[in-house]
Amino acid sequence: MTTFSDPPKEQFRLSMLLYDTRYRSATIQVIALIGFMLLAAWIISNTIQNLEALGKPVEFGFFGEPASYDINQRLLEYTSRDTHLRAAFVGLLNTLVVAVLGCITATVLGVVIGVLRLSHNWIVARLMTVYVEMFRNVPVLLWIVFIMAILIETLPAPRAFRGDNPEASMVLGEAVAVTNRGVYVPEPLFSNSLGNIHLFGESSLRFDVSLDLMAILVVLGVSIWISNWIKHRADAIQEKTGDRPVTWWQRLGVVVVPLALLLALLGFHLGYPELKGFNFSGGTHLRNSLIALWLALSLYTAAFIAEIVRAGIMAISKGQSEAAAALGLRPNRIMSLVILPQALRVIIPPLISNYLNLTKNSSLAIAVGYMDITGTLGGITMNQTGRELECVLLLMLVYLSISLTISAIMNWYNESVKLKER
Amino acid sequence: MKKTVFLGAATVAGLAAGVAAAGTADDVKARGKLNCGVTTGLVGFAAPDANGEWKGFDVAVCRAVAAAVLGDANAVEFVPTTGKTRFTALASGEVDMLARNTTWTFSRDVDLKFEFVGVNYYDGQGFMVPKSLGVSSAKELDGATVCIQTGTTTELNLADFFRSNNISYEPVPIETNAEAQQQYLAGACDVYTTDASGLAATRATFENPGDHVLLPEIISKEPLGPLVRHGDNEWGDVVRWTLNALISAEEYGITSANIDEMAAGTDNPEINRILGTEGTLGEMLGLDNQWAMRAIKAGGNFGEIFAQNIGENTPIGLARGLNAQWTDGGLLYSPPFR
């Protein structure tokens, strides 16, 4: 007869939390969590108590008060009687404008420079190295201030355009004025404008959407869709018959003709800047501060993007380009059809963090007086109301949201270019 | 169980979270140095000279306070602040007081929780333009580009002035006076607006001051004065009465030249109380009885300080105007030392 003896049942003892490797890591984590929560609780309660003792409890009511200050670059209608909230909103749009412009320019520049840095032409490759090292190794704040100083000191003031024999004159057929207050370019105007729709009534977040712009976007969207459809049809025909029908004129026409018709219908014309009184009026005013910030951020970030692009390209094995060359592809087609699509997988993740950096660096705007959200909410509003905590918290929340949105979009794009394993 | 620990900890933390101790005067004495917030550089008011020594009308107030409290007019750490950073610097305790062309307003006093101890310069906001523009009134500035320091009262006055006169302008926000000067001189703005005294001081540093004019309009009241944090009344008293001592000294004719003589005792009990030969005013302030004497000796009385730094015989050339003693038709009026 065999007897089975159960292994002695293990008793749980408290000391095992520390000495038993099965439990130890959990114990440490719980302790760390409690410690962390204690710290957080202490910081929060300390802050609240001290603010209360100062007689400055946390509250956001001041957002509804009139801001009382003016903002020069406003994409929305805004006066000094509008609320602090609206001023922050105007600032937010300014942040987004410079971030989007900056990201686009930095990407274009960065890709070009990154590719050229691998050029077999010694001079071109060296020049690009100089560019990258120069921009990468000097703080972006200095670039911003430097570019601003150049714009202010070297370009003519508007008063130099005055008189019968002016010292300065407009360029590009009298259409563009380059001054030390910024560049005035022609603006699109519509004589049969469809008007605007007003969103959000009279609230601080109200804004107008131009129906003209909407109409143009819709027509363009549809045209491009049709153009793509033509391309797909051409692809299909090519698959089937081996002959590709000539479609470029169809594809071009389908985009250009409806757009031209629409513009004619809306009475599209350009409004030219014109010297009136102290300044140019009419046209679109790209302020110095925007140009300096945009240029500096783009040039600076482009240096980093160039390195990322270079790394991405070098990560693709030589065999790929050799195989492509063996198939008879020309070098620039090898780059665009074989190397870059694969390199993108390496490039995108670090590219995201550079976009985030650019967006956050745009908060240096105040150095040149560009009224971004840091300049409005985190600058004048904070200063005039003395609500540091509230403003800074909100500011952090805003930047966090912008950054998370950029990440989300870029991650989605990253998914779509990922190696598809079939 | 985690929850109770958490709550318990929160209460303990709450108890531990005290408010920063209130004795600024003691802190200053213990440190042996006064931290005084001044401008980043406005010649005549506060700017380092060629030897790196801070000089100016506001600087003199800091030095007088240091002399009163520490017995040494040079025991001052000058902290340059911009229009935007000055209040944070004071509220956070980075500086013990501000003497920085700061306008006394309701919201700064009440809402921002500061205490203005008096006024050392009665000012108003003005406009400066190049003569060549041919402008003779601020109302002709429709469409002009205006340089303006952010975080100031002048920024708000400017918006109100143009709105109420129904004219438009383009603000160019700027952080410091030096940047404003650069943009203005390069013609990136047509007009520079700030406190009229600041304009005069800025203009005095130009290569050709004569090419620029101040427009006749003064669009606001800007009583500029030193300030301290709310809630430490003893320290507020020290700074307030140091300023009053400088003003009273001028009123009673106490100057750096005759102060030693007067300190031996005079017929005027008020002078004696100020100079500490009578009464115990200094002790009431938590200082010794010679505090005001030292303060006055640091740079002279109010009139001497004015004349030396910004008066008519300096390049800045400001007239006393509103800043004359009440006995001369001005607004300077120190409460009695009694």
Ligand SMILES: N[C@@H](CCC(=O)N[C@@H](CS)C(=O)NCC(=O)O)C(=O)O
């Ligand atoms: N009095 C106004 C303006 C103060 C101000 O910023 N003044 C300028 C010129 S008068 C200044 O001190 N600038 C020196 C600097 O930029 O540090 C206020 O208190 O808001």
